[in-house]
Amino acid sequence: MLVAIKNSRLLREVSGTLLVMRETFITILPLYMLMSLLDLASTLIPDSGSQHSIYGVVQLISFPVKRALPFAVATLLGYKLARHRRIDPLVGALISGVSFAVVVAPMAAASDSTVASVLPSVYSILLPLLSIFLLVMIRRCRFLQINGKEVSHLLATSINSILPAVCIVLINGLLWHWLSSLLISSISSPGDYLTHLPVLVQGSIRVVAVHVLWFLGIHGNYVYTSLMYGNDLNQIVIHQFTLGSLLNTFVLFGGAGGTLSMMVAIFLRRHTMRQSVVAKISLPLQLFNLNDILIFGYPIVFNPYLLVPFIGFPLVGFWLAYTVAALDLIPLVENVHWIVPFGINAWHAGGGSLLTIGFQLLMLIIGAGMYYPFLALESGDSIRQKLKKVFATDELPDAQLEVTEEGYFHRQQQVMQSHAQAMEAFKLLAAGKLELWYQPQIDVRSMQLYGFEALLRLRMPDGKIIGPWFIEKLENAGYSNALNNWVINQALEDLHQWKAQGFEPRISLNLTADFLSSEEKVKALLARIDTSLFHLNLEMLESSFTDQFSDLVRNVSMLRDNGVTLAIDDFGTGYSNLALLHKLGIDSVKLDRSLVADSATPRGELLYRELCGLLKAFDYRLVAEGVETKEQLDFVSTCGIDIVQGWYFAAALPPAEAMHYAPPAQTDAETKTNIDATST
Incomplete structure (x- = not known):
């Protein structure tokens, strides 16, 4: 141990x-x-x-x-x-x-x-x-x-x-x-020990040594050439064509590691935004075989995912190019300098031969093929593909973590931690089946069913139902849009099935603020729903207000204009900023369950009453979460609460049971007491 x-x-x-x-x-x-x-x-x-x-x-x-x-x-x-x-x-x-x-x-x-x-x-x-x-x-x-x-x-x-x-x-x-x-x-003089070796061996040693140095952050070409006096590059491969020209034309296009092939693989994979931007910035210089930006900015240096292709492709590529050249399978008539761009160097080397240019293109494709699987491994493509199967959506963006004052090291720690948490959550998701369950919401005055809140649940193979603790881990890893889309799709499917059976309840969906801040996503949602057919309410956490608050206000207004109501969920757990709440223009406020639990104390009771009074003065519809006892129900009823939700009435129910749910019957005296208390 x-x-x-x-x-x-x-x-x-x-x-x-x-x-x-x-x-x-x-x-x-x-x-x-x-x-x-x-x-x-x-x-x-x-x-x-x-x-x-x-x-x-x-x-x-x-x-x-x-x-x-x-x-x-x-x-x-x-x-x-x-x-x-x-x-x-x-x-x-x-x-x-x-x-x-x-x-x-x-x-x-x-x-x-x-x-x-x-x-x-x-x-x-x-x-x-x-x-x-x-x-x-x-x-x-x-x-x-x-x-x-x-x-x-x-x-x-x-x-x-x-x-x-x-x-x-x-x-x-x-x-x-x-x-x-x-x-x-x-x-x-290290060069003296190697000049007597065959050219194939000299080239192999150079390729491996140079790229190991580059991988360690040392300028491999400068260090190795200084040690060897550059003599090894002047060795003749065939006719007058040198080892240096062979490497520059058919192996090291774009710079060390043949990273022009890596760029092709990046664009084919539709890599993450950050990596694609680095590749695009590096492209103009790579035309002259300078790839320092890609090596240090991507980075390739100390990147274990790219160690194999960065060293392996130049080595395998050199062996293949040397074999083709030594067998005189392609025309090689003129030496080229290392700065001559891709394509042009092959045209010069072969004297305009299409065969030589075609072989260079083949080497580029081989290099891209070698880089492709390792880029997929690096970007966590496996978890993305598996999550696509779970959520049945292509919208799975990579996590975009901002660079903090701690720099690259701190950011990389966050990436690794969020990836590990996402993998932990995914193992659970892969073992079970996601379902949407519905917790009843009761109108305090009539004690009739007001609607349902849709909640994620996971059904395991043994029938056990697991709560949504995995949501935060997936959101931290950048998969909040996938969760939002799955919830919307499943809720609409349930609503259609209910409507076909004559059941048309009001549904509340929890969506993240980044979803509601996106005009594109909000318009796509409105295009999918018909508010004349469905009563839809969207909820967002008070603690999830984003920097794009002006976008959030605009989109909330757009939703309200189209008949969709909005609520702030878990109010009282964040900053409880009433000024932002007023600017946002929402319809309902859901008070967090912790406030109901604390109401058993004198200070907690006073806080709950005063908070309800203040919110009612702004004409918000109030929803009490976490009502678990008759005493709590009676208390929140006297505070001006409009809607109650909690285990006193029912826990979250599967769709089939929710359709047949009815609140427990109360006596006329109890109903009158609740109505009078609310009026007071």
Whole structure:
């Protein structure tokens, strides 16, 4: 048991760290894009040999940007890791940034080794991880720390960070100096070990290494090419056609990972709004094979769902393209540069041959086919398809969670939590059958049936009936529209069946505020119902008022103009904002059952009476929920309540029983007492 708990904690910690690292690379995306655009500009602009030319200016800017990128990654990652571990993030950023500047940067600048030139990119990730880990360990010792009560909190934080900062910088200096010396002395020229291998093996090693680096957030092409001096890309595959041209034309279209294929799969799947927007933004740059936005903004970095296709397609694609080229099955007459757009590069490579262009299109389709199932897995397509069967509707939008101040990590936690809750609810839904039951509502003055409130129930295979605790979990995961649509469809079906048997009751349906805020959905609802045939009342929670309040007011007015009445449900559990209630223009107010339960106390009784009096002054029809005893019925009758609902009369009933329901008979004296009390 203890081992399982430790493993669970370790898994959560690793998962949290990966999410923080993804957030870091999303934040640093502008700097990555700047570096890629500068590389593109230096390729497109001819070198005139003058430092004052446009080419010279581009080169002048490129050098400090490339040098600053690892430092920026180290500092920002230290900041976000510290915040994740509930440490002052500025202290984490300062320690990581200073360690990198003092230890790594001078070491790389002082050495001419190829390994030393790429170590900053690797250390920019490893160093903050170690620094924050050491900071947590040192702080647990509480050695020579002062209490924040003795001095200001800011001063205490700064003083308590001095010793850990000094220790961590020293440890980093010794460790990285030893590690760098070992690497530099033992690996002077990695390219020398690989140039003697077959081209197929060289290409396979490059593809895997580059894409693993990209997946870890490291500029794979830059690091690997620096280590290999770019010689492997100049290896001849067939005739004069090089390995670099083969990869750029038939494998890496759109950038690393062949992500142009991924974009095709995204649009074919009609992916979520957020992912489609990222893909569309990335498209113009992907025409020149720059996909930094997709890698860091989608993101692909540290995304376990896309690890297999991001590495697998380039590798499989390279093997297939190499085989076709080596067998001379397609014309390959001219080498192409990496920036030449998709389609044009195939046209140049094959000398205008349709066979070469067709093979490139085939590779694009193969790549899309490899990405497609993993995109489906990532977006939770399985639960969506199964929920479609449960609710019999296509309207199942993905949850759109706003980015909070906690950033990507916090948002991703919310997504995972809501998905887990939705899965829990779905397992229950898949095992049973959704039904709509109806709880009677009684007119206090006549003690006759006024109508019914429709309530969701779940019938299990053993006949057990389960209440709708799963509704909130599905709404949090973004499936409220599916619930609304199912309720409307089932209620209309029941109403038609009742009407055919001469039963025409008034029905109250609970709908979410986001549904009522949508003009499109409200108009669609009105188009489906005939208020001359059905008496329909819609209810919404008082606590569910949305930011689109003006839209809600307009749509409520539209519904009332078409004969649909509206009520506020569970009044008294939210802010009880009478000003908003007045602006909304609703007809009825349902007082929450908790208010009836509290009326047994003097303060609760006074609150209930005064609240009813205030609402009646605004001419609202009042409905009391949760009436379970004769004493409660008598009490709410004296408070001006018009309609009562609760177990005193009946619990929710299945449609067949609801059609034959009649309120329990009362004596004439009881009826007269209730009427007189209400009048009073």
